[in-house]
Amino acid sequence: MDIFNAVIQTLDSTLRLSVPLLLACLAGLYSERSGIFDIGLEGKMLVGAFAGAAAASVFHSAFIGLGMAILISIAFAMIHGFASITHRGNQIVSGVAINFIAAGSTVILGQAWFHQGGRTPALSEGERFSSITLPGANAVKDVPVIGQLYSELLSGHSLIAYIAFAMVPITWWVLYRTRFGLRLRAVGENPAAVDTAGISVTWLRYRALLCTGVLTGLAGAYLSMTQNGGFVKDMTAGKGYIALAALIFAKWKPVNAMFACLLFGFLDALAIRLQGTPLPIIGKVPVQFMQALPYILTVVLLAGFIGKAIPPRAGGVPYVKER
Amino acid sequence: MGQAAIELIGINKSFGAVHANRDINLEIPRGTIHGIVGENGAGKSTLMSILYGFYQADSGEIRVNGQPTTIRTSNDAIAAGIGMVHQHFMLVENFSVLENIILGAEGEALLKKSIAKARSELDRLEREYGLEVDPDAIIEELPVGIQQRVEILKALYRGAEILILDEPTGVLTPAEADHLFRILKQLKEQGKTIVLITHKLREIMAITDNVSVMRQGTMVATRQTKQTTVEELAELMVGRRVLLRVEKGAANPGGVKLAVNNLVVRDQRGVTMVDDVSFEVRAGEIVGIAGVAGNGQSELIEAISGIRRAVSGTVLLDGKPIDVTGTADPGELRDRGLAHVPEDRHHVGLVLAFEENENSILGYHDDVRYLKGFLLDVDAIRNDAKSKIDGYDIRPPDCRLRTANFSGGNQQKIVLAREMEQDPGVLIVGQPTRGVDVGAIEFIHKRLIAMRDQGKAVLLISVELDEIRSLSDRIVVMFAGRIVGERGPEASEGELGLLMAGVEQLEAAE
Numbered sequence: 096m097d098i099f100n101a102v103i104q105t106l107d108s109t110l111r112l113s114v115p116l117l118l119a120c121l122a123g124l125y126s127e128r129s130g131i132f133d134i135g136l137e138g139k140m141l142v143g144a145f146a147g148a149a150a151a152s153v154f155h156s157a158f159i160g161l162g163m164a165i166l167i168s169i170a171f172a173m174i175h176g177f178a179s180i181t182h183r184g185n186q187i188v189s190g191v192a193i194n195f196i197a198a199g200s201t202v203i204l205g206q207a208w209f210h211q212g213g214r215t216p217a218l219s220e221g222e223r224f225s226s227i228t229l230p231g232a233n234a235v236k237d238v239p240v241i242g243q244l245y246s247e248l249l250s251g252h253s254l255i256a257y258i259a260f261a262m263v264p265i266t267w268w269v270l271y272r273t274r275f276g277l278r279l280r281a282v283g284e285n286p287a288a289v290d291t292a293g294i295s296v297t298w299l300r301y302r303a304l305l306c307t308g309v310l311t312g313l314a315g316a317y318l319s320m321t322q323n324g325g326f327v328k329d330m331t332a333g334k335g336y337i338a339l340a341a342l343i344f345a346k347w348k349p350v351n352a353m354f355a356c357l358l359f360g361f362l363d364a365l366a367i368r369l370q371g372t373p374l375p376i377i378g379k380v381p382v383q384f385m386q387a388l389p390y391i392l393t394v395v396l397l398a399g400f401i402g403k404a405i406p407p408r409a410g411g412v413p414y415v416k417e418r
Numbered sequence: 419m420g421q422a423a424i425e426l427i428g429i430n431k432s433f434g435a436v437h438a439n440r441d442i443n444l445e446i447p448r449g450t451i452h453g454i455v456g457e458n459g460a461g462k463s464t465l466m467s468i469l470y471g472f473y474q475a476d477s478g479e480i481r482v483n484g485q486p487t488t489i490r491t492s493n494d495a496i497a498a499g500i501g502m503v504h505q506h507f508m509l510v511e512n513f514s515v516l517e518n519i520i521l522g523a524e525g526e527a528l529l530k531k532s533i534a535k536a537r538s539e540l541d542r543l544e545r546e547y548g549l550e551v552d553p554d555a556i557i558e559e560l561p562v563g564i565q566q567r568v569e570i571l572k573a574l575y576r577g578a579e580i581l582i583l584d585e586p587t588g589v590l591t592p593a594e595a596d597h598l599f600r601i602l603k604q605l606k607e608q609g610k611t612i613v614l615i616t617h618k619l620r621e622i623m624a625i626t627d628n629v630s631v632m633r634q635g636t637m638v639a640t641r642q643t644k645q646t647t648v649e650e651l652a653e654l655m656v657g658r659r660v661l662l663r664v665e666k667g668a669a670n671p672g673g674v675k676l677a678v679n680n681l682v683v684r685d686q687r688g689v690t691m692v693d694d695v696s697f698e699v700r701a702g703e704i705v706g707i708a709g710v711a712g713n714g715q716s717e718l719i720e721a722i723s724g725i726r727r728a729v730s731g732t733v734l735l736d737g738k739p740i741d742v743t744g745t746a747d748p749g750e751l752r753d754r755g756l757a758h759v760p761e762d763r764h765h766v767g768l769v770l771a772f773e774e775n776e777n778s779i780l781g782y783h784d785d786v787r788y789l790k791g792f793l794l795d796v797d798a799i800r801n802d803a804k805s806k807i808d809g810y811d812i813r814p815p816d817c818r819l820r821t822a823n824f825s826g827g828n829q830q831k832i833v834l835a836r837e838m839e840q841d842p843g844v845l846i847v848g849q850p851t852r853g854v855d856v857g858a859i860e861f862i863h864k865r866l867i868a869m870r871d872q873g874k875a876v877l878l879i880s881v882e883l884d885e886i887r888s889l890s891d892r893i894v895v896m897f898a899g900r901i902v903g904e905r906g907p908e909a910s911e912g913e914l915g916l917l918m919a920g921v922e923q924l925e926a927a928e
Binding site for chain 1: 493513520527
């Protein structure tokens with residue numbers, strides 16, 4: 096039973112750790128499927144996290160915090176759009192710039208407003224998203240295996256976590272069953288075809304970035320208002336980049352994206368779990384190695400274990416009408 | 419009838435210093451097929467792009483069915499009943515036919531109904547015009563001829579009454595082109611107006627009712643097709659008399675330069691594209707490989723030139739084997755005197771973003787002539803490029819210009835100059851005049867004949883049967899990956915056409 100509990104706990108933290116990855120990964124999916132590379136996922140998550148925690152602590156409302164997180168994240172997505180769609184700038188440069196602006200401005204504003212060394216004040220109960228107990232979770236708690244899985248693993252996550260996993264089928268549906276999705280996929284492959292069909296490439300790509308902004312905002316809010324009780328400097332810690340790796344790993348498909356993010360989340364959870372625990376045969380593994388494991392795996396996987404990942408064909412190339 | 423479907427009055431359009439369209443006036447009667455001819459860069463495509471709302475004219479008026487119409491975007495054009503089939507298809511390659519057809523004309527936010535509607539509408543269009551297409555096929559898996567049909571269906575699905583086709587046969591085989599013309603004639607009978615932009619005069623003569631000629635941005639003449647001749651049109655286009663027939667003496671074949679024996683090549687899907695092919699090319703002759711596109715010619719020359727691995731078979735160059743199933747690579751073959759002008763100059767032959775002089779040595783850049791120690795000798799390269807520009811009349815004569823800014827014909831000359839000037843013993847040429855205008859075709863043909871007369875072995879692959887017939891000393895016909903016959907240059911078009919269609923194969927089977 097001990098092992099069973101350990102497994103459940105590891106899987107539970109897998110879910111928790113993969114939520115921000117999944118949101119950021121889906122955010123990247125909207126952007127990149129429209130042909131806009133977005134290396135600025137990291138920055139947008141960070142400003143989302145900061146805006147969310149700051150607004151929540153000032154207005155004492157988790158939902159106002161979430162709204163703010165999404166708004167500010169959208170604003171940054173629009174800056175990326177303005178640079179790379181309207182002005183046909185280099186998308187990588189714009190994305191990197193956004194990451195730097197985010198890393199710097201969050202700390203400066205945090206210090207100026209809250210005087211806690213760049214942190215936001217610790218959020219109290221009503222200012223964070225607390226865990227939701229699914230109906231009947233307490234009742235079935237003692238039913239072996241199935242009941243435990245339900246109450247320990249599936250129940251007890253925050254609203255944003257449920258939204259994140261709901262976004263997977265929703266994104267699939269939007270992409271493959273709606274007019275917007277058809278056009279979105281088309282514009283990432285051949286914007287000239289979209290243009291000659293009488294659809295505005297610019298407006299379409301801005302709308303894709305809008306979706307990106309909403310999702311990175313959610314991811315940021317999850318970090319600062321669920322996982323953590325406030326904003327801490329550089330709290331995204333490379334999750335935006337891991338999400339990009341997961342996106343490539345998933346070949347830009349929503350369901351694959353979920354599995355990729357769960358895998359990275361699992362590695363993270365495992366690393367935490369195994370810290371300081373001696374393993375059979377190998378013995379005690381250095382903490383640093385376990386922490387590096389997800390990143391090592393990312394490199395190995397991307398280096399050739401996923402087959403050919405074909406990015407959207409027009410990705411990274413600004414659309415210019417004249418030849 | 420009688421009323422003009424389209425009237426263009428005083429259209430002007432400039433791109434920077436280039437005056438692409440100058441005071442264009444044009445009237446296209448309804449229910450006719452109207453040809454617009456001109457060399458590359460004469461302004462045909464610009465004019466049509468203005469009509470389709472892709473560009474906007476600097477001045478001038480467009481009337482559709484007598485009504486002055488403002489066309490700012492493609493949407494306006496579609497609303498005015500104008501549809502366009504672009505030279506480079508505007509299709510999303512990994513989408514299905516249906517998805518491509520409804521893109522931009524979905525009607526409502528959810529796809530389900532619009533797909534169902536498109537499916538039944540497609541069915542109707544197919545029956546009405548003989549445009550058979552599998553609606554669920556993925557575009558990139560379809561042959562170009564079918565992809566073009568999808569483009570036409572796209573326009574018809576949007577209710578186009580006026581259909582503009584920009585260089586529609588540039589990528590088609592003769593059979594596909596004939597099928598297209600039948601479709602166009604049928605569309606005309608149904609009252610549609612068709613504008614055909616091309617630089618192939620034979621097509622103009624075969625299918626159009628009227629023809630307008632453009633040269634250097636101006637409309638120089640409009641004629642009734644019945645009352646003009648190919649010679650007159652060519653002269654109007656180029657501004658001087660053009661020799662349309664290739665003049666050449668008898669071939670004087672020498673020893674075998676290139677021998678291909680039992681070659682088998684598969685494509686990336688594992689389908690056998692070249693099936694047990696054997697032939698030889700001698701010094702001082704041009705061997706043409708005729709065939710409908712997709713019958714293995716491309717894979718054949720890719721294998722011989724070291725781009726694609728063959729499965730089995732041998733190839734001998736000057737009597738010595740090329741390791742076509744193993745390690746043969748284009749660099750090694752170049753050193754051994756086999757030059758290759760690839761079929762697809764944009765993707766294989768050139769790096770469009772490079773300067774002209776860089777492209778003019780590409781593949782030969784490790785030759786000592788272009789090196790100074792381990793650095794490139796930029797002066798030597800540019801001087802070399804300049805002499806090629808002079809020798810091949812490449813325009814504009816600027817070796818520092820980005821290659822993408824040259825017209826198709828001049829890009830082709832850059833590739834030809836690069837390969838021919840290395841003085842190879844064997845030259846493999848794929849589609850030498852695809853997308854090339856009349857004046858340049860004449861030039862390229864003369865050069866190929868000159869190569870032959872210098873005693874080189876030339877292997878020519880072209881989907882233009884005319885080209886094969888006028889250049890080749892021997893014609894080998896491929897069908898379904900096999901060689902189905904060999905004929906002399908005197909073989910009639912009909913005879914070759916039957917071979918290309920595999921008719922004899924079928925008869926033999928019965």
